[in-house]
Amino acid sequence: MNLPDKSEQVAKDKLREMQCKFNPLSRCDGSVMYCQGATVVISAVLGPVEVKTQNLSIDGSYLECNYRPKAGLPQVKERIREAAVRDVLELALLSEAYPRSKMSLQIQELEDRGSIDACALNSACLAMLIGGLPLKCSFAAVHCIINEQGEYILDPDQRETEHERASFTFAFDSLEGNLLLVQTKGSFKIAEFNDVESLCRSASAEILQFYRTSISNYHCRRSDTKTSEEQMET
């Protein structure tokens, strides 16, 4: 594997730079190419669409969630990620709005340079927002590790992930900051867990703000181009 040298030093308690591009794909209802640092993920949503009879539910829509790795067939760790995304989405999605239908979410990994779980979740949220699927709340996911020296590193790079003692992924909702998902790996004390949780909670506010600015930029830019086109025609 070709790991890059770290040229920019991001502070240990800061998230890496986030960027996103909306609707790069033309054939689905909503899509987003999202990156945190050098990790790039592309998500697409399609819905509400027709559902198979075995999944048909009169109470709400059926959620289909798929995560595809860059190379190879999906294995167990991809299924674990899918399960994590599905858990969060089932809490956030307003499935009662479209019964007897299916909402489909596909996530494709383009490059994994650390905290891919959090990236996948964030891109899923953005894709649903831009695709116009009904949500009860939006959510933000943060990944944090405790390295061998006992320091907390927020949103680690792949290089930093090599020396981890414990790893945490949290997902918070946007309304009250409730915890939607916790995934941990490794050994840690409960006090450390609480510290990391509060660290991630404050970071999630930053991510939610990023959602707001990028979506408003996307829509404002479109209305700007419309007005400029009108001016050109007249």
Add this chain to the structure above:
Amino acid sequence: MFMNTGFFEPGKTKTERKFIQQAVKQSQRLDGRKSGESRDVQLTFGGEYGSVVVSLGDTKVMAQVTCDMGTPTTSRPNEGKLQLYVTLAGVSYLDSVQKTHDKRSLTLNSLLERTFRTSRCVDLESLCVASELHVWCIRVDVNVLNHDGNLYDASTVAVLAALMHFRRPDVTFTDGELRTYTEKERDMIPLLFLHYPVSVTYCIYTSNFQPFVDPTLLEENTADSTIILSFNSYQELCTLNAGGTVPTDVRTIMQCARSAANRCKAMVTFIRKALDQDEQQCLEGSKRNTGMLGLMEKSSQKLSFKTLMKGDQKQQQHKTEDMDLEVEAKPNPKLEADEEENADNVENVESDQPAQEEELPMDDSGWLPQEPEPTIDPTKQSPGKPKRKRNKGNKKKQ
């Protein structure tokens, strides 16, 4: 949002077919291209070796090459393995419209196999570490991100670019012990190629027998015949896939083949240039961090066919009854009226006026390089023309 909007592909309805047939009759295309004009190709290489995203207009395809040590097949004990997998499932939502084993997925897989495996483009013997014991198994995964027509070309470019970009670890086998070196210990080794194949797709409609290159999804779904030609950089034919309901003159196919050969050669040159630029950026140290971020608009300049081939001196011409000229060098609009060839051009040899096109002979001499005049010799067969695969062998003489 309607229930089945995602499943609708443009071009399946009668109205759309009628519209496209009429537009084709007037040689018009929806996006304003000429019949011989292709969309721009953009390459973005990832941070890992062997990772590339190809954008052909709106069609986006990602290819990733991985390698693993394995045992060879018993029939070929000193050759490595090359496996190609195309997945239509995923972000492109192409599998929801189709049942499993549908035509599109099978054709794509089969085409890539023929173009890369059967034509023996990668030197598999160089992948052998110890005969009958250890060989490298190279696996190429093609993920279709978006389908807006012409998946074949995008996939072949993606596979070729990914294979050329890929580096495998160095390995030694001494005294029965296999030792793989990491990137830090020894440099990674690129793959060895025997030739570099790329494909070009043409669509033919009943209303106009002129072929249209690089169709969009709407054009592809309404087409009556599709011809896929795959040439390598030496202008040798690697794959030919022709099928449909339009009875097509063999001359048309030969003309398609001629322009496809030029286009493929230019495409391979473009991939090489793009790889060199990527290599340079990597050595400067700025690229490896960005990797796939190049897909974001704000990032550095994209490696696109038009920008990299702009200064190319080779000007390809191809004239048929109505087919427009295929311009390789961008800043040369007078090429449209120019019917003389560039002195550098040795591949294509047309000097007839378009009105006299019917008299163009059907023999193979137009293929051979450095032939000044196409000789009208129906009995002549060119001896040195290698053919990898040919589905249509008969040539009609005039």
